[in-house]
Amino acid sequence: MRNYILLACLLLPLIGYSQCKALRKKKEKSTGKFTITTDPREPVSMSKVIQEGATTYYIRLLAPASATGDKKGVFVNVADKTLLKWPDEAVSVTAERQRAWRNNPLTASSTLSLTADQLHTFATNRISDYELSEFEWTLKGDSGELFRKQVECLVNTMPRQKKRRD
Structure with missing residues (x-):
């Protein structure tokens, strides 16, 4: 894990500034919970939640239903031919129209908590496609690579500490 953090720190300057700048940050004053997320309007988004010293990563996947x-059942294919599987994960279907699929009024979604190995896979490989139960979505063009770069930024972004006045 230490090698991965060192590698990520070395690669951070190579990542396009715009991907890191696009991250959204929010702190809840009442709980101290800090959340950093990629664009939630995209079919694939990821969040980093820091609360009471613990950091948890979540990926949210959307597909037309x-x-x-x-x-x-959630299944994600990444560029190195790895298939990540969550066969018992719930998939909800709602009447929520997404801009990615213009004419379909139903959206399937699933939010997954990630292990360190799964996070590493998403940070080092682009997603090619995924299935939410029987509903499939393929990332088009360079959107899989863009998401991978955003995950690298997310991993390396920490909340700013307020300066104390003495």
């Missing part, structure tokens, strides 16, 4: 009802 054609039916409602309780669904299960």
